[in-house]
Structure formats: structure tokens, C-alpha cells
Amino acid sequence: MKMIRLSKRLMLRLKSAESVVAFTGAGISAESGVPTFRGADGIWAKMRPEELASMAGFLKNPDLVWQWYAHRKRVIADVEPNAGHRALVDMERLFPHVTVITQNIDNLHRRAGSSIVHELHGNIERNYCMKCGTTYANEAVLAAAGVPLCDACGGTIRPDVVWFGEMLPEEEWDRSLRAAQSADLFFSIGTSSVVYPAASLPLTAKMQGAYLVEINPEPTPLTGRADEFLQGPAGDILPMICTCAEQERRAMT
Numbered sequence: 001m002k003m004i005r006l007s008k009r010l011m012l013r014l015k016s017a018e019s020v021v022a023f024t025g026a027g028i029s030a031e032s033g034v035p036t037f038r039g040a041d042g043i044w045a046k047m048r049p050e051e052l053a054s055m056a057g058f059l060k061n062p063d064l065v066w067q068w069y070a071h072r073k074r075v076i077a078d079v080e081p082n083a084g085h086r087a088l089v090d091m092e093r094l095f096p097h098v099t100v101i102t103q104n105i106d107n108l109h110r111r112a113g114s115s116i117v118h119e120l121h122g123n124i125e126r127n128y129c130m131k132c133g134t135t136y137a138n139e140a141v142l143a144a145a146g147v148p149l150c151d152a153c154g155g156t157i158r159p160d161v162v163w164f165g166e167m168l169p170e171e172e173w174d175r176s177l178r179a180a181q182s183a184d185l186f187f188s189i190g191t192s193s194v195v196y197p198a199a200s201l202p203l204t205a206k207m208q209g210a211y212l213v214e215i216n217p218e219p220t221p222l223t224g225r226a227d228e229f230l231q232g233p234a235g236d237i238l239p240m241i242c243t244c245a246e247q248e249r250r251a252m253t
């Protein structure tokens with residue numbers, strides 16, 4: 001593993017920060033082996049994401065969309081949280097407030113053990129009836145042959161994920177925005193920072209006084225505006241940050 005130098009400014013923040021926000025995207029999941037939409041395999045490689053992840057696509061061909069989600073659900077159930085996810089759990093011992101805001105639907109932050117996780121794009125382990133709102137776990141929907149139907153009302157069940165053209169869940173967004181506004185230290189991790197409104201969170205945090213650190217294998221449109229860019233996989237860099245934070249904060253007491 002390549003050692004990365006942290007700046008003095010970051011070390012000071014690691015020592016004094018009260019509120020830390022980690023904003024995560026597909027990159028941190030890719031390190032666990034979750035394939036990205038564009039990296040889909042087999043028959044799915046030929047499909048456009050909009051055909052599989054939109055209300056129009058679902059209404060046109062619910063069977064196809066459910067086959068895709070059943071496939072995704074099984075792939076994701078087989079992967080494990082990685083060192084990056086676990087480091088964000090460790091941060092809860094080091095800082096008074098740690099909030100994870102994620103654009104990922106794979107539930108890996110919760111499985112790793114993070115206490116506060118705001119899911120901007122939903123969670124593939126949840127499903128709900130489009131007619132009455134009853135929620136269903138994956139076991140129930142994966143046991144169904146074809147499109148799963150609601151036991152309570154017979155309505156069609158859909159995955160609890162945000163599709164193309166849909167609004168972000170309002171409450172999760174409001175909480176995310178508040179967390180960003182009150183952060184001392186904001187990590188933007190494994191996200192290409194281009195999909196709005198989520199992409200506005202790092203800059204909102206910075207404008208309100210947070211020290212903005214980007215962690216990514218490659219530069220993104222955010223890189224030039226971040227206070228610090230740490231190049232590399234989250235699974236290497238986040239544990240290193242935890243080690244430094246631990247040393248800095250221990251020195252304080």
C-alpha cells in the first residue's frame with residue numbers, strides 16, 4: 001500500500017472535529033466487488049440503465065425489470081463490506097458525530113455497522129407495494145415467480161430504490177443537507193460528483209466551514225474545489241485516516 005501524506009490542516013481537523021460526514025458513491029462499493037450499472041454482465045450488458053431502472057421501463061416490462069433486480073439482489077447479497085466501510089464505523093469511536101450519506105443502494109454501510117446512514121437512492125434490500133405501501137424483505141419477493149404481488153392488496157411490489165426521473169426521498173435529503181451544513185470535516189468518497197442535487201452536498205459543507213477532503217482513485221470535477229485530494233482506494237485511505245485521527249486525539253487527552 002502506498003503511504004499518503006496528510007496535510008497539517010487535515011491533521012488539525014482530525015484532532016478537533018466534532019461532526020464528520022462521509023458522502024459515498026459507487027467507488028467504495030466497487031472495492032467490495034459490487035458491479036456498476038455500466039459494468040453489468042451477460043444479457044444485461046445490452047440494456048440501457050433507463051430501461052431497467054425507471055417507472056416507464058417498469059410499466060412497459062415489469063417481468064424484465066424484476067429479473068434484473070432479482071439478479072442484482074443476489075449479486076449484492078454475496079458481497080461483503082470492505083475496509084473502507086469498516087473504517088467509517090471505527091470513526092464513531094473517534095468523533096462525537098459521524099454521519100454517512102450514501103448514493104449506494106447495496107446496504108453495505110449498515111451491514112458494516114454504521115449507526116447513522118442516510119440513503120439518497122434507497123436500499124435494494126427493501127421493497128414496497130406500489131398501491132398500499134406495505135414493505136417486504138428480499139426473501140419474500142425473491143421467492144415469488146415473476147412479478148411479486150402484495151399479500152395485503154394484490155398490488156405490484158417494487159424495489160425501494162430511486163429510479164431515473166424520480167425525486168430523492170425528502171426526509172433523507174433534508175437530514176443529509178443538515179448534516180452537510182453542520183460538518184467540520186466532510187469526506188467525499190468514491191463518487192464522481194456529477195449527479196445533482198446530491199453532488200451539491202460537498203460544496204454546501206465547504207461553504208458552511210467544513211474542511212472538504214476527496215478520496216478517489218482518479219480526479220473528478222470536484223477535485224479542484226476540494227481542500228484536499230487523497231488519491232487511491234477508500235479501503236486503503238480511510239483506515240489510514242482513522243489511525244492518524246486516533247493518534248491525534250489521544251495526544252489531546
Ligand SMILES: [Zn+2]
Nearest residue numbers: 129132150153
Ligand atoms: Zn399492497
